[in-house]
Amino acid sequence: MAMAAMKLFVTLIFLLCLVSPLTSAESTDFQYCNKKANYDVKVSQINITPYPVKGGRTTTFSIIADTGKNLTGGKLVIDVNYLFFHVHQETIDLCKETSCPASGDFVISHSQELPGFTPPGSYTLTMKMMDEKNKQLSCITFSFSISLFDESQALSASS
Numbered sequence: 040m041a042m043a044a045m046k047l048f049v050t051l052i053f054l055l056c057l058v059s060p061l062t063s064a065e066s067t068d069f070q071y072c073n074k075k076a077n078y079d080v081k082v083s084q085i086n087i088t089p090y091p092v093k094g095g096r097t098t099t100f101s102i103i104a105d106t107g108k109n110l111t112g113g114k115l116v117i118d119v120n121y122l123f124f125h126v127h128q129e130t131i132d133l134c135k136e137t138s139c140p141a142s143g144d145f146v147i148s149h150s151q152e153l154p155g156f157t158p159p160g161s162y163t164l165t166m167k168m169m170d171e172k173n174k175q176l177s178c179i180t181f182s183f184s185i186s187l188f189d190e191s192q193a194l195s196a197s198s
Contacts, residue, residue, distance in 0.1 A: 049124030072178035073164065080106045080168055080177035089185035102147040102166070104177070110141040113176065115149070116167040121158060133168065159187040 067085050072076065076131040091099045112134055119127040133139065136147045147168075161184055168177040 059078065067181050068181060069179045069181035072167070072180055074192055076176040076178075078175075079108050080104050080110075082177060082179050085179075087183055091184055092153065093157040093186050094153045094159075097150050097152045099150045100164075102149075102179075103144070105144045106142060106176070108142065109178070110145075110170065110176070111139055113168060113170040115147070116169065117149075118165045120163045120165075121160065126162075152170060153185070157185050159185050 051108060067087055069082060069085050071082075082102055082104045084101075086101040088099045088101070089096070093163065110133065112132075114133055116125075117129050117131065117132045118125065132143075133147070136149050137145050161182055163180060163182050165178070166182045167175060170176055
């Protein structure tokens with residue numbers, strides 16, 4: 040009986056090692072744009088899936104937040120910089136990225152397919168959340184990296 044349990048345990052660990060690179064996510068540090076501001080929407084965590092980010096693939100940015108307000112609409116204004124260059128800006132309907140009305144704890148989830156050739160390196164994303172009257176509800180900034188290789192390819196390339 041103990042031998043069968045050990046084989047099952049080893050098999051489960053092996054399967055977990057195979058599956059975890061396929062579902063890798065990265066929680067990233069962020070800063071508020073104005074550290075002294077008392078934003079109506081407080082962000083607690085940002086997850087990027089899959090990580091590392093790679094050109095030609097869809098990446099999902101999930102922002103976990105909470106508010107004491109009842110958000111019935113608004114927009115997200117996203118700016119992306121590569122090194123010192125502004126490379127992308129878009130405005131997105133808030134209610135397309137989360138369920139409206141939103142109040143209490145909620146998640147903003149935005150998926151973006153990057154161009155096939157996206158220069159590898161460090162990027163900085165700034166996201167401003169605005170209500171229907173253009174009042175700023177929150178503003179955060181965070182960095183992420185775009186890899187030239189998949190995680191498994193990067194390991195192979197370094198061997």
